[in-house]
Amino acid sequence: MLPIFNFSAGPAVLPYAVLEQIKRDVPSWQNSGMSVMEVSHRGKDFMAAAAQAEADVRDLLQISDDYSVLFLQGGATLQFAMVPLNLAGQSDVADYVLTGSWSKKAIADARPLCSVNVAADGTDGHFTAIPERSQWSMSDSAAYVHVTTNETIAGVEYQEIPDVGSKPLVADMSSTILSRPLDVSRFGVIYAGAQKNIGPAGITLVIVRKDLIGMHRKSAPRILTYEAFATSDSMTNTPPTFAWYVAGLVFSHLKSLGGLEAVAKINKRKAEKLYAAIDVSDFYSNPVDENCRSRMNVPFVLSDPALDGRFLAESDAAGLKNLKGHRSVGGMRASIYNAMPEEGVDALISFMQEFEKQNG
């Protein structure tokens, strides 16, 4: 059978070694005669697996004891609301940096809950660059500054953590978390839906500085507070146990590869060779400023959009799946998360070169 490479933006490819482990575990997890989906989240086996997952992600990201690591539900989208509910309890103002579709959604969901100051807006440049930090206009009284460190749709990624002084920096890292080493101590809150670099959809990783816990507005329902989850080992209600278990396997797999330094090296190589293949050709192009091109999501267009359909049909037939760009921008997008093997990127580049030869 043809090798399949899945370039989906999310839910996305998982490491093959993890899928194999799941296959072995499903009928009888830890020799229990039951699958992990069928055991109590409060049983000692699951509690131990959950704690190990937390320990491994702490290790990978070097997260200090100043931070709580939470495993929540509701996707990154619920964090669009939980962040203002939990952090804008004292000051009602929050700064947001608008860099694309996902930060736009975060802003729209924060607006009913706090007074949003859009500190910088990349709309005029069609979200092909991140507004210079020196151009941001932040509010003195903001409770936090929110950024989307990788815009999954436009393929725009911060290469450095912006300096926001003493204000808590809050980051949606859904599509870049665990792709490179990170200085967590620069952030107040980091959140990420799982279905790109962590595991299956259904679980959300939230890393929150402990001094920010308990500052939620008093009217917030308990289930929407970080405090509730931080004081219950993320077991305020029944957690998504299967997704948590898979996330644990992914963390352990990343450690076995040598951790995030090693993972980042491979990601950099994969992205650089794909961008180089696009840039060398007049047939393909990527509009993003070179200083903020994403290592995870690489959008590109053909010089003749009439060929899009053929490109997608032929790439699909060649085993290169889910390359269609987001409906809001068109063209193609190759999502090359941690679990995309380098051979997948090589196969895509060869296909692109051959397609250009046939149709250019």
Ligand SMILES: Cc1ncc(COP(=O)(O)O)c(C=O)c1O
């Ligand atoms: C950067 C970013 N933020 C938020 C989301 C929304 O995530 P969820 O569907 O888990 O709520 C996505 C989904 O693709 C995303 O890429």
